[in-house]
Amino acid sequence: MPVIIPADSVGLVSPQTLHIDTPITLDCGRTLASYDLVYETYGKLNTDKSNAVLICHALSGDHHAAGYHDMDDKKPGWWDTAIGPGKAIDTNYFFVVSLNNLGGCKGSTGPTSINPETGKIYGPDFPIVTVSDWVESQSVLADHLAIQQWAAVVGGSLGGMQAMQWAISQPERLRHALIIAAAPKLSAQNIAFNEVARTAIKSDPDFHDGHYTAHNTLPRHGLGLARMLGHITYLSDVAMGEKFGRALRNDTINYGYDVDFQIESYLRYQSENFVDRFDANTYLLMTKALDYFDPAKEFNDDLTATMAQIKAKCLVVSFSTDWRFSPERSNEIVNAMLNAGTDVTYAEIEAHQGHDAFLMSIGRYIDIFQTYMQKIAAEDGDS
DSSP, X not given: OOOOOOTTSOOBOOOEEEEEOSOEEOTTSOEESOEEEEEEEESOOOTTSOOEEEEEOOTTOOSOXXXXXXXXXXXXXXXXXXXXXXXXXXXXXXXXXXXXXXXXXSSSSSTTSEETTTTEEOGGGSOOOOHHHHHHHHHHHHHHTTOSSBSEEEEETHHHHHHHHHHHHOGGGBSEEEEESOOSSOOHHHHHHHHHHHHHHHTSTXXXXXXXXXXXXXXXXXHHHHHHHHHHHHSOHHHHHHHTTTOBSSSSOOSSSSOOBXXXXXXXXXXXXXXXXXXXXXXXXXXHHHHHOOGGXXXXXXXXXXXXTOOSEEEEEEETTOSSSOHHHHHHHHHXXXXXXXXXXXXXXXXXXXXXXXXXXXXXXXXXXXXXXXXXXXXXXXX
């Protein structure tokens, strides 16, 4: 049945591809002679190009942040709760740009792309990219769109880290940074979770050292385990308890090792769905980008000195039950910003949903988000 598009949706949207022939030298020391970035836009760019907002995606996200690609879509883009007419990021005023990061698997150049030097799929030979590399490539996209300065750069989780990096390394090119459910760098525990996920993928007999495409196979089991582990960390104990509790799948215990509980069934469904839409080498790459993020490293591990580079006004948001990127990690960011004299607003949202709360329509969160974006619109005015 065709989807009924809500009035507050951006409607039907089409991805665009920017081919870039200017080489990019990555933090790892390797250079890409050319690359593609796939992106979508929502709303209209005003005459002085002052109303543009960049959306940065998290680990498994992509360019499709809002709206529908066709009338048969079962659900809209991944941040449709926040982007659209009258929503927090109001497309009646803002021109919104959302891209699939370099190294992604949804059209931008990455491990699933053809290596022009060999004529074969990059696979594991695609270079490691960092958050700084993403900001550099995103700035090339901004140049292509003739956007000299973003009204705001916005992201949650790994996307929030990109917004932070933008404010640090390209301070003149944004007026506001919205850093949601993020951290100044990963904790040892978070790196450990990522390593277990990578090990699950690499241990799959069908992984073939990353050259699974050449063997006409996929490391489905390993990637599925990685997704199950990740999904557990995105939810809180309260959220899992409210959604599933100890409910049985078939109202009876099987006294075996197959699925008994609804939560087991849910995790298996999530893993099976994920392996059909995401690439294993890309998952490895994205988790490494998370691990390597540490902007203070360039400033002698002084987070205050790091934040002193920022000229943008900032909104930092955390969620009470997010144990992956806890409020304490956001407080590290905020305290360093305050010590550096950065203009920062902070909100900790009481929410039982865990890390995934940043994607959800939670009343106080959306109210704060929308109020802040309305303040940007009021400050800038429409040209």
